Amino acid sequence: xxxxxxxxxxQAIPLLIxxxxxxxxxxxxxxxxxxxxxxxxRLSAAGRAALRASFGLDDPxxxxxxxxxxxxxTGNFGTSFTTYQPVSSIIATCFPLTLELFGSAxxxxxxxAVALGMLSAVxxxxxxxxxxxxxxxxxISMPIxxxxxxxxxxxxxxxxxxxxxxxxxxxxxxxxxxxxxDHFLHLLLPMLVLSLTFIAQWSRYMRSSMLDVIKQDYxxxxxxxxxSFFRMLTRHALRNAIIxxxxxxxxxxxxxxxxxxxxxxxxxxxGMGLLFITSLEGRDYPVLLAMLMLGAxxxxxxxxxxxxxxxxxxxxxxxx
Amino acid sequence: MDVPQQVDLxxxxxxxxxxxxxxxxxVQKRRSQGRIIFDRxxxxxxxxxxxxxxxxxxxxxxxxxxxxxxxxDLIPNDVITSRFTAPDAAHPFGTDWIARxxxxxxxxxxxxxxxxxxxxxxxxxxxxxGIGSFAGFYGGIIDNLLMRFTDVYLAVPxxxxxxxxxxxxTDGSPKSVVILISIFGWTYAARLVRGEYLAHxxxxxxxxxxxxxxxNLSLMFRHILPNVAGPIIVNATLLIGSNVILESVLSYxxxxxxxxxxxxxxxxxxxxGYFDQAPWLVxxxxxxxFLTVLSVNIVGDGLRDALDPHMTER
Amino acid sequence: MGKYLLEIQELKTYFKTKxxxxxxxxxxxxxxxxxxxxxxxxxxxxxxxxxxxxxMRLIDQPPGEYANGSIWFDGQDLLELPESxxxxxxxxxxxxxxxxxxxxxxxxxxxxxxxxxxxxIHLKLSGKQAxxxxxxxxxxxxxxxxAARGNAYPHQFSGGMRQRVMIAIALACNPKLLIADExxxxxxxxxxxxxxxxxxxxxxxxxxxxxxxxxxxxVVASMIDRVVVMYAGKVVETAPTEELFTNPRHPYTLGLLxxxxxxxxxxxxxxxxxxxxxxxxxxPPAGCPFMPRCVFARNICRTLPPLDPLAxxxxxxxxxxxxxxxxxxxxxxxxRRQARLENVKALTKEAAALQTIEEQ
Numbered sequence: 001x002x003x004x005x006x007x008x009x010x011q012a013i014p015l016l017i018x019x020x021x022x023x024x025x026x027x028x029x030x031x032x033x034x035x036x037x038x039x040x041x042r043l044s045a046a047g048r049a050a051l052r053a054s055f056g057l058d059d060p061x062x063x064x065x066x067x068x069x070x071x072x073x074t075g076n077f078g079t080s081f082t083t084y085q086p087v088s089s090i091i092a093t094c095f096p097l098t099l100e101l102f103g104s105a106x107x108x109x110x111x112x113a114v115a116l117g118m119l120s121a122v123x124x125x126x127x128x129x130x131x132x133x134x135x136x137x138x139x140i141s142m143p144i145x146x147x148x149x150x151x152x153x154x155x156x157x158x159x160x161x162x163x164x165x166x167x168x169x170x171x172x173x174x175x176x177x178x179x180x181x182d183h184f185l186h187l188l189l190p191m192l193v194l195s196l197t198f199i200a201q202w203s204r205y206m207r208s209s210m211l212d213v214i215k216q217d218y219x220x221x222x223x224x225x226x227x228s229f230f231r232m233l234t235r236h237a238l239r240n241a242i243i244x245x246x247x248x249x250x251x252x253x254x255x256x257x258x259x260x261x262x263x264x265x266x267x268x269x270x271g272m273g274l275l276f277i278t279s280l281e282g283r284d285y286p287v288l289l290a291m292l293m294l295g296a297x298x299x300x301x302x303x304x305x306x307x308x309x310x311x312x313x314x315x316x317x318x319x320x
Numbered sequence: 321m322d323v324p325q326q327v328d329l330x331x332x333x334x335x336x337x338x339x340x341x342x343x344x345x346x347v348q349k350r351r352s353q354g355r356i357i358f359d360r361x362x363x364x365x366x367x368x369x370x371x372x373x374x375x376x377x378x379x380x381x382x383x384x385x386x387x388x389x390x391x392x393d394l395i396p397n398d399v400i401t402s403r404f405t406a407p408d409a410a411h412p413f414g415t416d417w418i419a420r421x422x423x424x425x426x427x428x429x430x431x432x433x434x435x436x437x438x439x440x441x442x443x444x445x446x447x448x449x450g451i452g453s454f455a456g457f458y459g460g461i462i463d464n465l466l467m468r469f470t471d472v473y474l475a476v477p478x479x480x481x482x483x484x485x486x487x488x489x490t491d492g493s494p495k496s497v498v499i500l501i502s503i504f505g506w507t508y509a510a511r512l513v514r515g516e517y518l519a520h521x522x523x524x525x526x527x528x529x530x531x532x533x534x535x536n537l538s539l540m541f542r543h544i545l546p547n548v549a550g551p552i553i554v555n556a557t558l559l560i561g562s563n564v565i566l567e568s569v570l571s572y573x574x575x576x577x578x579x580x581x582x583x584x585x586x587x588x589x590x591x592x593g594y595f596d597q598a599p600w601l602v603x604x605x606x607x608x609x610f611l612t613v614l615s616v617n618i619v620g621d622g623l624r625d626a627l628d629p630h631m632t633e634r
Numbered sequence: 635m636g637k638y639l640l641e642i643q644e645l646k647t648y649f650k651t652k653x654x655x656x657x658x659x660x661x662x663x664x665x666x667x668x669x670x671x672x673x674x675x676x677x678x679x680x681x682x683x684x685x686x687x688x689x690m691r692l693i694d695q696p697p698g699e700y701a702n703g704s705i706w707f708d709g710q711d712l713l714e715l716p717e718s719x720x721x722x723x724x725x726x727x728x729x730x731x732x733x734x735x736x737x738x739x740x741x742x743x744x745x746x747x748x749x750x751x752x753x754x755i756h757l758k759l760s761g762k763q764a765x766x767x768x769x770x771x772x773x774x775x776x777x778x779x780x781a782a783r784g785n786a787y788p789h790q791f792s793g794g795m796r797q798r799v800m801i802a803i804a805l806a807c808n809p810k811l812l813i814a815d816e817x818x819x820x821x822x823x824x825x826x827x828x829x830x831x832x833x834x835x836x837x838x839x840x841x842x843x844x845x846x847x848x849x850x851x852x853v854v855a856s857m858i859d860r861v862v863v864m865y866a867g868k869v870v871e872t873a874p875t876e877e878l879f880t881n882p883r884h885p886y887t888l889g890l891l892x893x894x895x896x897x898x899x900x901x902x903x904x905x906x907x908x909x910x911x912x913x914x915x916x917x918p919p920a921g922c923p924f925m926p927r928c929v930f931a932r933n934i935c936r937t938l939p940p941l942d943p944l945a946x947x948x949x950x951x952x953x954x955x956x957x958x959x960x961x962x963x964x965x966x967x968x969x970r971r972q973a974r975l976e977n978v979k980a981l982t983k984e985a986a987a988l989q990t991i992e993e994q
Contacts, residue, residue, distance in 0.1 A: 015468070015471065015472060015475060018472060019472060019475060019476065022472070023476070023484075026481075026484055026485065026488065027484060029488050030484070030487050030488045137614055137617060137618060138610075138614070140613075140617060141561065141610055141613040141614035141616075141617050142610050142613070143565040143568050143569055143572075143609060143610075143613075144569075145568075145569060145572050145573075145588075146588070146606050146609065146610065149588075149592070149602070149606070153595075216737060217732060217734060217737040217738045218737065218738055218739055218740045218741070220692060220732065220738075221732065221738045221739065221740075221800070221803070222740070222751075223692055223724065224690060224692060224724055224725065224729075224730045224732075224804075225724065225725035225751060225752045225755070225803065226721045226722060226723070226724035226725035226726055226752065226755055226756060227721075227725075227751065227752075227755065228721065228755075235743075236740055236743075239740075239742050239743075240740070240741065240742055243742075255477060255478070259477075259479065261479055261480060261483070262479060262569060262573075265573060276480060276483070277483070277573070280483055280484065280487060288484070291480070292476065292477075292480060292481075292484075295476065295477040295480055296475045296476055296477070298477075299474070299475050299476070299477060300475050303474075303475075313742070314741070314742065315741065315742060315787040315789070316741055316787070316789045
């Protein structure tokens with residue numbers, strides 16, 4: 001399996017380079033480059049020229065690409081056009097927030113979805129099962145921004161329970177503990193909304209997988225051995241049913257970069273997604289490129305992780 | 321064993337009991353395959369409800385203007401007084417911030433949203449089946465190349481890419497959005513189709529067809545395709561739902577359908593600003609999106625249960 | 635209680651379906667002595683598997699239901715036991731092996747662990763002890779290189795090997811009874827003999843009673859002590875093996891034995907069959923279930939015959955009003971058989987003629 005991983009990693013490199021070229025072209029095709037949006041209109045012509053030169057915008061595109069490639073490969077992602085700060089530090093501030101939001105949502109969703117899926121399968125065709133199925137349908141049919149808006153309206157505006165945007169309540173300075181609490185309260189709503197969308201999908205998947213597994217002959221063998229119901233559920237059923245779900249979870253985690261944008265947009269959570277949207281509007285090429293590449297790395301990496309996990313969990317799958 | 325004395329045993333009084341027609345019914349009435357599928361689909365009450373809802377919705381959106389004469393773009397003269405009217409008899413969905421009739425707008429937006437979803441689904445499926453069938457059927461290098469190509473597509477975070485692309489290419493018109501979504505929707509279908517073709521390629525019926533001289537293209541599309549149609553149809557149906565969501569998200573963030581074209585997504589975005597005065601401006605398009613996607617999903621599941629012979633009752 | 639290890643009395647297992655209640659097992663009774671090897675034979679759908687599953691209450695309660703009867707095992711009625719007590723018996727006192735070894739093992743557990751699981755539950759062995767015993771069991775059932783193979787997964791074994799593993803699992807805790815539900819049907823012919831020999835051997839060695847479910851009478855003849863013949867959810871005849879083969883008394887048994895092709899028959903003779911099909915279990919007829927197909931049938935057969943021993947032979951029971959050894963009956967039956975054949979031939983000709991007309 002080590003060789004398989006190595007092979008996949010090696011395959012990923014040309015893929016990433018190809019992608020970077022693809023995205024570089026794409027970004028530079030966008031109408032109205034950074035100058036139109038960013039540069040201070042009162043700059044003199046000379047000032048403008050100097051600014052352009054410092055950003056390397058005078059070079060022909062292919063040279064710009066090569067320079068970018070070279071600097072990226074050495075770890076320098078360039079400087080933002082909007083804030084003049086190194087891109088890596090900008091991302092470094094935003095990334096943990098996205099990770100926090102997504103990570104907690106995913107973890108919660110995984111636990112709840114597995115539990116609900118199992119319960120639903122075991123209580124097949126009871127009220128609980130139908131109720132869960134109905135809720136899942138609701139969850140997957142609702143675009144996440146709608147869900148977010150709804151949640152904001154109910155919990156934030158009507159009930160005044162939770163804050164609806166940002167990471168902290170403005171105008172206050174908190175001590176450490178209260179600051180943490182405030183941050184957590186701000187995290188709660190977006191995290192729950194995101195979680196629920198995952199739970200809706202995953203619990204259906206888990207339920208269907210469990211139903212498949214419960215019908216299998218080896219469950220009957222286990223019962224004939226005198227295995228307790230609990231152990232049958234966990235060691236036999238769950239262990240087999242969760243395999244396809246884990247790969248889905250890994251793939252969904254890889255989609256962090258994309259999905260983050262929407263949720264963060266709705267809740268004003270200053271993570272990578274929000275950064276992307278603002279950079280897009282500002283035509284901030286270095287940031288955009290860096291984020292797209294990071295996103296691709298995530299997707300490719302988690303795709304590989306999904307395949308590895310699958311092989312680890314299912315002994316029937318072995319890669320040469 | 322001793323026969324009880326009261327038993328009637330004389331051969332003369334015994335008629336043969338066994339007539340051919342006394343044997344139990346061995347053969348069930350045969351139904352055509354289409355009929356079987358239809359019966360299974362109809363068993364899902366939810367799917368039937370969803371199907372009817374969708375039909376009604378489509379009829380409304382596309383034939384509605386024949387009955388509901390108000391122009392969605394018309395700004396009446398008494399704008400100041402008639403804006404933000406709550407739903408009433410004259411305006412069943414109320415009016416928006418420049419007093420345009422919301423029902424007419426909803427219908428117009430629906431036309432666009434649904435059309436976009438449908439055509440982009442068709443585009444994605446055609447592309448997906450085209451690419452997937454070649455990849456799966458021929459295997460080898462072609463498969464490798466096509467799959468690497470698909471990987472490139474899949475490697476990029478979808479929404480990010482769509483945002484970028486729509487900033488570049490689209491002018492907010494439905495046509496460009498359709499092209500955009502189709503170009504990115506085919507990957508899942510292609511993977512699915514490829515898997516099916518890989519599996520079916522080795523089946524006996526394909527070998528048999530080959531043995532009587534069927535050519536490759538004919539094999540792919542006249543022989544194998546009808547057999548793999550099931551999952552493709554299900555995927556296509558569910559794709560409609562995800563395309564509706566995709567388009568609405570894009571439009572909401574200002575990247576998809578842009579004004580003056582109405583779409584449910586941008587109607588939600590626009591209505592958000594006036595939520596306190598006129599909440600129906602958000603609820604109407606939001607509810608429509610939700611109900612459409614819900615119905616599509618339920619119908620898609622019903623189709624899956626009806627078409628997949630291996631599925632037992634869930 | 636008493637001398638029998640297992641005593642089934644009037645067991646009725648029904649299934650609730652959309653079409654109605656299917657009477658899969660409709661009042662069967664038989665017993666098994668300690669160490670005895672009993673075979674349950676009959677055609678597909680006669681209820682043999684359902685009987686076996688019912689013994690350990692492995693039938694899912696909806697849609698199944700145990701409508702009646704009792705299953706006495708070691709002094710307890712298994713149908714009345716609470717689930718927790720029953721669980722101790724499953725695997726501990728009664729072991730079961732199933733028909734399709736390809737799907738009966740958990741694909742994510744090593745073979746040794748699957749055997750050890752039962753050991754830990756019933757014999758309360760520690761992990762290491764259980765593992766060691768599992769390896770030795772694998773050796774006993776004939777898995778080569780057991781120590782290494784024990785850590786392999788089921789998909790790495792062939793069908794015959796997997797069935798051996800199943801046998802090891804079933805016998806791990808030294809149960810008093812082994813139920814084997816068509817253990818060789820899904821295996822290659824060459825492997826079938828090996829597996830049966832294995833089952834025979836371990837049962838003899840450990841004194842385990844055996845209930846073997848099969849539709850292969852040849853297997854029955856070689857290793858079984860007593861045969862129970864089932865039809866449409868009821869027992870129609872039961873006798874010690876040799877007695878059954880030499881002196882069958884139920885028309886169905888006669889038909890079964892006659893249908894086995896013999897090596898000394900001319901190859902060109904037609905195979906003998908039992909015409910007709912088993913009754914619909916949704917609505918079985920009131921009397922003897924075999925009556926519609928039976929050439930010996932009489933008016934009285936519309937009443938269900940009791941399962942009674944033959945005169946002077948306690949061990950041989952049959953459920954039939956008719957004495958098939960009576961020459962008069964045999965003549966009568968032969969006449970009916972001829973008449974039936976003529977009937978069938980005439981109808982086939984008619985159907986063929988109709989079809990050619992249709993085609994034209």
